[in-house]
Amino acid sequence: DGGITQSPKYLFRKEGQNVTLSCEQNLNHDAMYWYRQDPGQGLRLIYYSQIVNDFQKGDIAEGYSVSREKKESFPLTVTSAQKNPTAFYLCASSIVTDNQPQHFGDGTRLSIL
Amino acid sequence: GNSVTQMEGPVTLSEEAFLTINCTYTATGYPSLFWYVQYPGEGLQLLLKATKADDKGSNKGFEATYRKETTSFHLEKGSVQVSDSAVYFCALGSGGSNYKLTFGKGTLLTVNP
Numbered sequence: 001d002g003g004i005t006q007s008p009k010y011l012f013r014k015e016g017q018n019v020t021l022s023c024e025q026n027l028n029h030d031a032m033y034w035y036r037q038d039p040g041q042g043l044r045l046i047y048y049s050q051i052v053n054d055f056q057k058g059d060i061a062e063g064y065s066v067s068r069e070k071k072e073s074f075p076l077t078v079t080s081a082q083k084n085p086t087a088f089y090l091c092a093s094s095i096v097t098d099n100q101p102q103h104f105g106d107g108t109r110l111s112i113l
Numbered sequence: 114g115n116s117v118t119q120m121e122g123p124v125t126l127s128e129e130a131f132l133t134i135n136c137t138y139t140a141t142g143y144p145s146l147f148w149y150v151q152y153p154g155e156g157l158q159l160l161l162k163a164t165k166a167d168d169k170g171s172n173k174g175f176e177a178t179y180r181k182e183t184t185s186f187h188l189e190k191g192s193v194q195v196s197d198s199a200v201y202f203c204a205l206g207s208g209g210s211n212y213k214l215t216f217g218k219g220t221l222l223t224v225n226p
């Protein structure tokens with residue numbers, strides 16, 4: 001079955017540490033996205049990529065970095081510069097065509113030790 | 114810019130009650146509209162969509178009609194079940210050169226037996 005796989009499901013970060021969240025898709029989608037979800041705030045876009053080797057900042061990119069070396073993979077690194085990283089992180093992908101929905105992974109919950 | 118406003122929750126209903134979750138939007142051009150559902154600890158799943166004015170999206174007993182004159186896309190279900198308990202997100206896709214989605218803040222629905 002095609003889908004989006006996020007790993008790990010739970011992740012703990014120590015102060016001053018960078019951590020990387022994995023997102024892999026086998027839907028052959030060109031576009032991939034990272035969102036952050038906090039209680040009562042809906043989803044906020046961190047980064048998105050519409051093609052390999054290219055990505056754009058979303059609304060809350062500070063303290064995060066991404067890469068898009070392969071079509072299937074879009075890892076997100078939460079750096080030590082992100083002062084409040086505790087949140088639920090969702091990865092999504094879509095076809096790059098009007099009116100197409102985004103497909104989501106099951107998320108990674110990041111907590112600070 | 115684009116924005117989506119959903120009715121604030123939480124919404125608590127008894128089983129077999131009628132459900133309405135209001136969603137209004139602001140956008141330029143002709144956006145596509147989506148409803149997503151998120152069960153506890155999971156990612157978002159597409160529930161239904163509509164791509165032009167007067168379209169009705171439907172799935173699993175849920176319906177929503179794209180009303181351009183009132184810029185609304187209210188979610189309805191005639192008889193809710195306990196298994197419908199989840200967070201519901203209204204989203205807008207502006208298409209064109211930008212395939213990002215704009216999400217509402219989500220509405221928590223709890224259905225009691």
